[in-house]
Amino acid sequence: MSRFLELPLTAGGPKLLIGLIHLKPLPGAPRYDGRFDSVVESALADASAWQAGGASALCIENYGDVPFWKSAVPAETVASMAAVGTEIRRASRLPLGFNVLRNDPRAALALCIACGGSFLRVNVLSHTLVTDQGLLEGEAAFLLRDRSRFGGPIRILADLRVKHAAPLAPRPLEEEAVDLVERSLADAVILTGPRTGSEASVAEIEGIRGVLPDTPILVGSGITAKNLPRYLAASDGVLVGSSVKEQGIESPVDQEKVQRLSRLVFGGSSPRPAAPLRPE
Numbered sequence: 090m091s092r093f094l095e096l097p098l099t100a101g102g103p104k105l106l107i108g109l110i111h112l113k114p115l116p117g118a119p120r121y122d123g124r125f126d127s128v129v130e131s132a133l134a135d136a137s138a139w140q141a142g143g144a145s146a147l148c149i150e151n152y153g154d155v156p157f158w159k160s161a162v163p164a165e166t167v168a169s170m171a172a173v174g175t176e177i178r179r180a181s182r183l184p185l186g187f188n189v190l191r192n193d194p195r196a197a198l199a200l201c202i203a204c205g206g207s208f209l210r211v212n213v214l215s216h217t218l219v220t221d222q223g224l225l226e227g228e229a230a231f232l233l234r235d236r237s238r239f240g241g242p243i244r245i246l247a248d249l250r251v252k253h254a255a256p257l258a259p260r261p262l263e264e265e266a267v268d269l270v271e272r273s274l275a276d277a278v279i280l281t282g283p284r285t286g287s288e289a290s291v292a293e294i295e296g297i298r299g300v301l302p303d304t305p306i307l308v309g310s311g312i313t314a315k316n317l318p319r320y321l322a323a324s325d326g327v328l329v330g331s332s333v334k335e336q337g338i339e340s341p342v343d344q345e346k347v348q349r350l351s352r353l354v355f356g357g358s359s360p361r362p363a364a365p366l367r368p369e
Contacts, residue, residue: 092205094182094183094185094205095242096145096146096208098244098246098276098325098326099305100302100306104326104354104355105307105325105327105354106145106326106355107145107146107307107327108147109329110132110135110136110139110148110149110177111152111153112151112152112153113128114153115153115154115170117165118151118166119155120153125169125172129173129176133177133180133366136177136180136181136183138341138342139342139347140182140183141344141347142333142350143351143352143355144347145354147183148187148188149173149186150187150188151169152190152330154166157191158222159192159225160192161196162196167189167196170189170196170200174187174203174206177366178206180366181366184206184208185201185204185205186206186208186210187210188209188211191225192211192213192228194228194232194245195235197210198235198236201241201243202239202241206243207243207244208243208245209245210248210309211228211245211247211248212225212251213225213254214229214232214245215268215273216256216265216268218254218257219255219256220253220254221253224257229272229273244276245276245277246307247275247278247279248279248280248309249262251281251309252282252283252287252309252310262296263297266297267301277304277305277325278305278307279307279309280307280324281308281310282310285330286311286331286332287310287311288310288311288316289308289310294306294323294324305325305326306325307324307328308324308328311332312327312350314349314350321353327354333346333347334346
């Protein structure tokens with residue numbers, strides 16, 4: 090099986106259902122319990138539920154590592170995510186991506202290269218935001234040069250005013266969106282609500298569509314089976330994490346909840362036959 094599976098990302102094309110894999114606390118994080126095998130097993134189980142439920146792609150993030158580093162994460166975090174990503178890449182036939190929290194896109198790019206990933210999510214690609222980690226500044230200049238050096242069609246999915254943050258100097262949202270694509274070279278724009286699990290504004294999505302008609306627009310928080318249809322009408326796809334968990338955000342992914350979303354996204358048929366992970 091090829092290590093690299095491209096993300097079918099287009100504006101106005103087939104919709105995407107990207108499943109988030111929230112990793113348990115990794116080595117070095119305050120809540121790490123010393124059982125790395127459990128981290129890997131939990132991630133594989135979630136990946137299997139997403140794949141069997143009909144997701145389009147998987148995105149791995151170090152969600153359990155609170156409080157997050159502001160930008161560059163330690164070596165043990167990258168090594169741990171690479172170990173998990175390698176196991177998932179061996180077992181899954183879905184496109185794979187990474188998000189290294191809070192804002193280390195260069196590490197995410199390196200993980201894509203090492204693990205056969207085809208996309209990364211960047212919380213702050215451009216502009217400056219005030220967050221619980223302090224001021225986060227855009228990483229576009231470094232990241233895009235890294236991508237040029239390494240080569241490969243790895244897509245950059247960039248948040249626009251990411252959740253748990255506020256702009257240092259607010260500008261019209263549409264102006265920020267155009268800069269994100271034209272000056273920071275984002276391949277897609279992600280809109281979220283103010284917090285994890287909170288809904289994004291449909292009006293804002295439609296406003297961004299008006300100024301970026303040829304750029305894929307994704308919704309990155311607050312998606313449920315109830316509100317999904319109205320978000321699909323305005324966007325090109327969704328990234329989902331918390332609403333498909335069994336009992337709370339730190340519990341396993343529920344395959345039946347994924348299937349319900351998949352049926353809404355793909356009109357009753359998933360983009361590929363549903364099957365659990367199978368190690369090579």
